[in-house]
Amino acid sequence: MFNTNITRTNLKQLAFTATLLLGLAAQPVLATNLSLPSYSAAQLAEVEQNGSFVLVATKPGCPVCARQVPAIKAALMDPALQDLTVLQYNQLTEKALNQRFNVTGQSTIIVFRQGKEVSRSRGMTDEMAIKAELAKAL
Numbered sequence: 001m002f003n004t005n006i007t008r009t010n011l012k013q014l015a016f017t018a019t020l021l022l023g024l025a026a027q028p029v030l031a032t033n034l035s036l037p038s039y040s041a042a043q044l045a046e047v048e049q050n051g052s053f054v055l056v057a058t059k060p061g062c063p064v065c066a067r068q069v070p071a072i073k074a075a076l077m078d079p080a081l082q083d084l085t086v087l088q089y090n091q092l093t094e095k096a097l098n099q100r101f102n103v104t105g106q107s108t109i110i111v112f113r114q115g116k117e118v119s120r121s122r123g124m125t126d127e128m129a130i131k132a133e134l135a136k137a138l
Contacts, residue, residue: 036069039089039097047085051115052137054084057091057098059106067125068107075131084137111136 036056047053056072058065069088075081089097091106101110111119111133119136 036072036086036088039087039094043085044087047087048112048115050085052084052113054086054112054134054137055097055101055110056086056088057094057101057103057106057108057110058088059091062106064107064123064125068109068123068130071125071127071130072109072134074127075134078131080138081131081134084134086134109133113137 036058039055044055056069058069072086076084076086091098091103091108097103103110105122107124108120108122109124109130110117113136119133121133124130124133
């Protein structure tokens with residue numbers, strides 16, 4: 001049934017393969033399908049009229065974005081932030097937004113309150129820090 005003649009070389013290869021697979025499984029998932037509400041020109045125009053919102057620039061494949069987006073979602077579970085509008089856009093494809101809002105890289109969070117930018121951060125992934133950042137819109 002099974003070949004029980006396993007050589008040392010086969011065992012080493014098996015151990016190496018298992019270690020490699022376990023290491024890959026522990027890596028953060030790359031951001032390919034980020035789950036914040038997506039940007040649309042109409043929705044952005046609407047929230048700009050209301051004045052207070054957050055714009056998040058992300059990039060598919062960005063490991064920082066992959067940690068940042070779930071932290072933003074978790075922060076938005078706070079009842080104090082439940083009515084805050086957060087819009088996400090793809091920093092690679094939305095060049096006009098990058099230029100308009102002076103975004104130079106992914107994982108950028110821009111907070112607006114009463115129509116004015118009040119805060120900007122890049123690479124923030126800590127949920128508590130993000131919660132404090134988002135609260136600046138209120």
